[in-house]
Amino acid sequence: MEDKKHPLTSEESLQIIAKMIKTAQGNFRDGSFYFIFWGWIAAVASLAQFYLTIFTDFNAPYLVWLIGIPGWIITMLYGYRQSKRETVKTYSDTLIMWTWIGFTFSILVVIFAGRHINYQITPLIMLFVGLCTFISGLIIRFKPLIIGGSSFWIFTPITFYLPMEYSSLIMAIAILFGYLIPAYILKKQN
Numbered sequence: 001m002e003d004k005k006h007p008l009t010s011e012e013s014l015q016i017i018a019k020m021i022k023t024a025q026g027n028f029r030d031g032s033f034y035f036i037f038w039g040w041i042a043a044v045a046s047l048a049q050f051y052l053t054i055f056t057d058f059n060a061p062y063l064v065w066l067i068g069i070p071g072w073i074i075t076m077l078y079g080y081r082q083s084k085r086e087t088v089k090t091y092s093d094t095l096i097m098w099t100w101i102g103f104t105f106s107i108l109v110v111i112f113a114g115r116h117i118n119y120q121i122t123p124l125i126m127l128f129v130g131l132c133t134f135i136s137g138l139i140i141r142f143k144p145l146i147i148g149g150s151s152f153w154i155f156t157p158i159t160f161y162l163p164m165e166y167s168s169l170i171m172a173i174a175i176l177f178g179y180l181i182p183a184y185i186l187k188k189q190n
């Protein structure tokens with residue numbers, strides 16, 4: 001390889017940046033699994049919670065969210081296997097990963113503070129999901145994900161104005177538009 005004594009030209013710099021973005025997009029598109037997997041977990045749990053709340057007398061419908069525990073185990077195992085196959089880990093990959101780890105800790109705070117916020121957990125989760133999805137879309141420059149993240153912000157105020165029993169139904173609809181549709185588009189482009 002030839003050593004260059006002169007600084008990069010603007011064209012060379014743009015080529016390097018474009019290549020980095022393409023690599024990050026490729027890595028992230030391979031990660032459409034996470035959006036599809038968690039999209040379905042959250043949609044099923046939201047619909048199950050709505051059903052149990054409205055149509056049964058079960059007094060703890062939020063327990064359906066315990067499905068997230070095996071979900072996290074599967075996610076960690078899948079992520080571990082994927083990291084062994086990845087040849088290049090970009091800064092964008094790391095940024096997206098830490099964004100979603102930050103999301104997880106934020107959600108845990110919201111869940112454990114539920115009593116202090118009158119159990120208005122769903123709208124806050126939707127806000128955080130929207131933010132992380134939006135940021136992920138911006139990082140990889142994938143418009144459907146950016147729009148998907150934004151759609152959570154459209155659905156969130158609705159959950160504040162409807163009776164709390166309907167918030168899980170609104171969340172399921174938001175997940176369809178904000179997570180699942182962009183994830184399947186992402187997967188199709190892979």
